[in-house]
Amino acid sequence: MDVLLTGFPKRLLVALSVLVIVMCVMPVEARSVEHKRRHQRRQPENMAQLTKDMSSLKRPRNPSVEHYKNATRKIMKKLKNTRRFFNQERKVLNESREYRDGMPDWLPAVNFVDIHFHDYKSSRRIGGSIWERKFSYQMPKLYKSLKEYEVIFQMLRDVELDFPDDPFNNYKIVRQRLISNTLHRLYSSIAEITESMAAVNMATPPFDRTRMKLDTFQMKVDATQCLKNDYIAFRGYGNLLNNWYFEFRCPRSKKLNKRCAAYEDKLKEKKDSRRPRNKINMLFMS
Structure with a gap:
């Protein structure tokens, strides 16, 4: 090498x-x-x-639950807009403090204490989700309450006003506009509820106008009675929209914010103020 x-x-x-x-x-x-x-x-x-x-x-999503969720959210959005427009337009109506009292028989009443504290577990059906049970319980009551106020505002629109044009001429114009707009949005909200119920194969509940206590409602009124009836109806309808909005917005026992907490505390106070059924029975027996 x-x-x-x-x-x-x-x-x-x-x-x-x-x-x-x-x-x-x-x-x-x-x-x-x-x-x-x-x-x-x-x-x-x-x-x-x-x-x-x-x-x-x-786990795949249950399409039935999604239907009830979407239907409830659509109605909640519709109710929110209806409430907002009504509160805005109501401010332009001149109200007199002199006529701000009274709860006549013709004014619809809704028991929000029972609605809010309803036990959905006891009404459980086979395969029924919480969304389905709440929808099935609440929507017929919402539908009925809006239909009742539809009747009230139709009657307010058709009353015969027995007072001179001055100084109530401007009030009558604003009043008629507010009632017309309110009825228009009521029709739209009721239609939304009906369509949402049909979307989940739920029948529209029957509505019987004759069950309302309308005998005391006067169709010919003077200025004093007109102002009083208007205020009572507008106040009642505004409270109804607010309560339904909070009912959907604030689930039971979940105080998401101060307004939800105040709403539940108010209903709880009303619930606690009720007499127990056994005490009522004892009073009737004594």
């Missing part, structure tokens, strides 16, 4: 040795790097497939 290499410069010999070593090592490293790259390219694809497989294992 020494003989064969005799005559070669040492520097050239070293350079050739290094070149041979590099040529032997480079293909191995190149194959290793290429293998790593292919593995890294496959890894995101594998992770994406794994994520897709895991997502397919999630």
Whole structure:
């Protein structure tokens, strides 16, 4: 070997040795790097497939629950807009403090204490979700209460006003506009409720106008009675919209904000003020 290499410069010999070593090592490293790259390219694809497989294992949503959720939210949005427009337009009506008292028999009454504290667990049906049970319980009551005020505002619109034009001429114009706008939005809200009930295969509840106590409602009124009836009806309807809005906005025992807390505290106070049924029975028996 020494003989064969005799005559070669040492520097050239070293350079050739290094070149041979590099040529032997480079293909191995190149194959290793290429293998790593292919593995890294496959890894995101594998992770994406794994994520897709895991997502397919999630419990599918119940389409029935989604129907009731969507129907309730649509009605809540409609009620919110109805309430907002009514409160805005009501401010332009001139009200007299002299006629702000009274709860006549013809004014519709809704028991929000029973509605708010209703026990939905006791009324559970097979396969019925909480959304379905609340919808089935609340919507007929909301529908009935709006239909009752529809009757009241129709009667207010049709009353014969027995007083001179001055100084009530401007009041009559504003009054008629408010009643017309209120009826228009009432029709729209009732239609929304009817459509939402039909969307979940729920029949529209019957409404009997004759069950309302309208005998004391006078269809020919003077200025004093007109102002009084208007205020009572507008105040009652405004309270109805506010209570229904909070009923949908503030779930029971969940005080989301101060207004929800105040609403529930007010109803709880009314509930606690009721006499127990056994005490009432004892009073009747004594």
